[in-house]
Amino acid sequence: MDKYKDLDHQFINGRWKEGTGKKQIEVVNPYTQEQVTTFKSAGTEDIDEAYRAAYEAQKEWAAVNAFERARIIEEASLIMERRRDELVQLLIEEAGSTFIKANVEVDFCIAITKHSASFPFENESQVPPSIVPGKRNEVLRKPLGVVGVIGPFNFPMYLAMRSVSPALATGNGVVLKPDSQTAITGGTLLGKIFEEAGAPKGILNVVVPDITEIGDAFVEHPIPRMISFTGSTGVGKHIGEIAGRTVKKAVLELGGNNPFVVLEDADIEKAVEGAAFGKYMHSGQICMAVNRIIVHQDIYEEFTNQFLELSKKIKAGDPKDPTTLIGPLINQKAVQRILGEVEQAKSEGAEVLLEGSVDGNVMTPFVLKGTNDMATAKHEMFGPVVTIIPAKDEADALRIANDTQYGLSGSVHSSNYEKAFSFAQRMETGMVHINDQSVNDEPLVAFGGEKNSGLGRFGGHWSLDEFTTFQWISVQEERRRYPFEK
Structure with missing residues (x-):
């Protein structure tokens, strides 16, 4: 099996391309201090193109047969199993992961993706009874639309994948921005995996900008309906403020003590x-x-x-x-x-x-x-x-x-x-x-914090709820009597 290529490029609308930014992003092995690769940074034009590509692709992706969507997500998990040695090596080289930790991280990625493959079958509707005579209610579970995902450097692959997999599985488009220190394992590697799995172009995009160059453009962009962020409490609060001002949903997994x-x-x-x-x-x-x-x-x-x-x-x-x-x-x-x-x-x-x-x-x-x-x-x-x-x-x-x-x-x-x-x-x-230690994460269990450790939950049906919304449609099947006379 050939190793992945083009991991030092932006992935936008199904194309691997250099960024339009002005900065060079150097990725360094934390242990050897040797250069792993360099990126030409993504600019605000790339971010806009990525969000627009995800917006257009999402319309068709949400309508794809549930079995086909599930097949693609499941295939991504199988690819990770087959490419385990390559993924572990990349995590060691770029993130400074130990061999033990890198294998644990890949296991987590496989598990969350396998579980997410069940989500296309859970976009169910409910029919609550109505207090209005002759009215039929239906509440539909629907994708949010486009989700912006911001990942950290410490568990870069998994902490991106736990948002990317369920977001895609529930019918959303995704734009992923990894930490620039782990731009491959937290970003472009995921783009390669889903590309190989057969995900349609534009449904997952990966941009690697220099934050000093783009500022808040990734979060402020009008297209994403949700920002999923994992990182420090200080940055999370800032993102939450922007999300509130621009009326976006925010799921924030922040610091701990x-x-x-x-x-x-x-x-x-x-x-x-x-x-x-x-x-x-x-x-x-x-x-x-x-x-x-x-x-x-x-x-x-x-x-x-x-x-x-x-x-x-x-x-x-x-x-x-x-x-x-x-x-x-x-x-x-x-x-x-x-x-x-x-x-x-x-x-x-x-x-x-x-x-x-x-x-x-x-x-x-x-x-x-x-x-x-x-x-x-x-x-x-x-x-x-x-x-x-x-x-x-x-x-x-x-x-x-x-x-x-x-x-x-x-x-x-x-x-x-x-x-x-x-x-x-x-x-x-x-x-x-x-009678255990504090570092635990499982695909079927609610993961998240209280107080300044964040908002929202990942895992199980909690992820399903985070990455979807609900629409109430009612049908008045009998003539309704209103309180006025004709």
Whole structure:
């Protein structure tokens, strides 16, 4: 099987072309610092052309037989299965994904696409009874029209695919804008997959602009009826403001400050293993990653000693090595930001239990003891840095867990299921995992956050609802009597 080509071009209306922008976008391997490729940036003309192509193609796509639409979406999942090795390699090279994480990401992409292939058969109508004599009501589920998707750099392929697949499957046209650091795996690669699967031209378009050149043009464009964004809370709020002003739907999956709570009756060994995986997977560059570990004071010392020992053994370095859990951070700016947060926490009184090191963009674990008031606990680290916080009792642990502007994911460990479930229900997060870690995602389950962690839900029928709208059509089958005389 030939490898994909033209991955350094814009994909608009079924054509692979250079952008009309003025910037050169350089994509760099985060581990080796070698250039992967360069793009000629997309300009506002390209964005307009992409949205117009999606608008025109969507009219026909929505009318395509459900079995044919489902076949194309299913074929995209089969292509990913056949091309797994190629996709994994691209994720390692461009996103700095470890071999472990890249395979997990491809699995997620296949799963969400397979599930989305069922959506063409779920555009059902309902016939609610009417209070008006002789009236027949019908409520139709319909596609929104055109969806703009903005993806991040950390899980670039999956966090784009979880919007692209259901949006296409429900009959929408799509314009995808990946993070420029992962323009291939988060963007043009998806264009290639659906092109190979037989998607009609114009139904999926991929543009790779320089944000300093286009500003808010991607979100402000009048054609898209929805913007699906995954990224930082600050940018998400800005997109939400634009969506409100231009009367667009916005689905926003934003930042997290995820608590990992260990109650006094927890299995400490299992909790330590879960905390380490949930913190260090993909170098902590996951919105669901453990950011704070909150431990009952009676078991604090035992838990912390075991966690430190395991943290020292976690392998960091070359992402191609199948045994590496911590690969590179996305760039040197991220490294310096995190080091700055650690220094700030130190100045605020945090105790460094394990001092990490830096080699290029690879950072080994930093473990601190502190409180919610310290920088590393207050802010989302997005790196291999964690703050362990002692709690007096269960009520104190819950207070600490909820004392944040975020509410994406979290976990609680206890040997008492009923107590853990009660605790989980009182956590102000969209997702809680009992006796597991916070990094979980499944195609049939509602995924999303509360508070400043976002709006909307991905997965299962929740995705179906997000990417569709409803139309009420009524038929007055008998002459209606109005309150006036002729």
